Amino acid sequence: NAGVTQTPKFQVLKTGQSMTLQCAQDMNHEYMSWYRQDPGMGLRLIHYSVGAGITDQGEVPNGYNVSRSTTEDFPLRLLSAAPSQTSVYFCASSALRGDYGYTFGSGTRLTVV
Amino acid sequence: QQQVKQSPQSLIVQKGGISIINCAYENTAFDYFPWYQQFPGKGPALLIAIRPDVSEKKEGRFTISFNKSAKQFSLHIMDSQPGDSATYFCAADHTGGFKTIFGAGTRLFVKA
Numbered sequence: 364n365a366g367v368t369q370t371p372k373f374q375v376l377k378t379g380q381s382m383t384l385q386c387a388q389d390m391n392h393e394y395m396s397w398y399r400q401d402p403g404m405g406l407r408l409i410h411y412s413v414g415a416g417i418t419d420q421g422e423v424p425n426g427y428n429v430s431r432s433t434t435e436d437f438p439l440r441l442l443s444a445a446p447s448q449t450s451v452y453f454c455a456s457s458a459l460r461g462d463y464g465y466t467f468g469s470g471t472r473l474t475v476v
Numbered sequence: 477q478q479q480v481k482q483s484p485q486s487l488i489v490q491k492g493g494i495s496i497i498n499c500a501y502e503n504t505a506f507d508y509f510p511w512y513q514q515f516p517g518k519g520p521a522l523l524i525a526i527r528p529d530v531s532e533k534k535e536g537r538f539t540i541s542f543n544k545s546a547k548q549f550s551l552h553i554m555d556s557q558p559g560d561s562a563t564y565f566c567a568a569d570h571t572g573g574f575k576t577i578f579g580a581g582t583r584l585f586v587k588a
Contacts (some may be wrong), residue, residue: 367519383514394574403485405565405578406520413574420574453519465576467519 369468386454395437482579495553499566506568
């Protein structure tokens, strides 16, 4: 049981480049989300989804795009990378019922130069 | 207010001691309060969670104390061990909210 898988683990981008961070879960969780982690700021929600075809914005959505075509996958797209997007990105998933604590992936460390 | 304020930023505890991390929230609609543990290079992992219908929840050496009137909750780690050295995040959400808010984190170091 792999849980939540994120790829790549590390990435360096030049300002203005675009890329997609991949996230996949094998727990049949309806809820998936993307957070970014910056020193001293905890984790901040970028976008989330409560099911295939349903997405919504979180606290810091600007510069990011998401889609959810399947239950398993929730990719995060950086449209035009900026140095302010240098961060560690975490994907999380959860069941919508019961005790809905999150299962996190191991993260993607992104540096924009 | 959507913030969750966490303190201290860092904590050093002797092996066998009690580690205490505190959090405060403003939004009275919050009804789910989890704590996450994160080791370097890893994603956060759910440690323990509480709902406001109880004032305390214990799982092994980890206890959450919850004060609804003060809008505060805390994590107590009894008999702290070097293996507990990690960053701890408190968080809050409300049922159907889907927007869990995290505290800034506490870096705990347990000295052997």
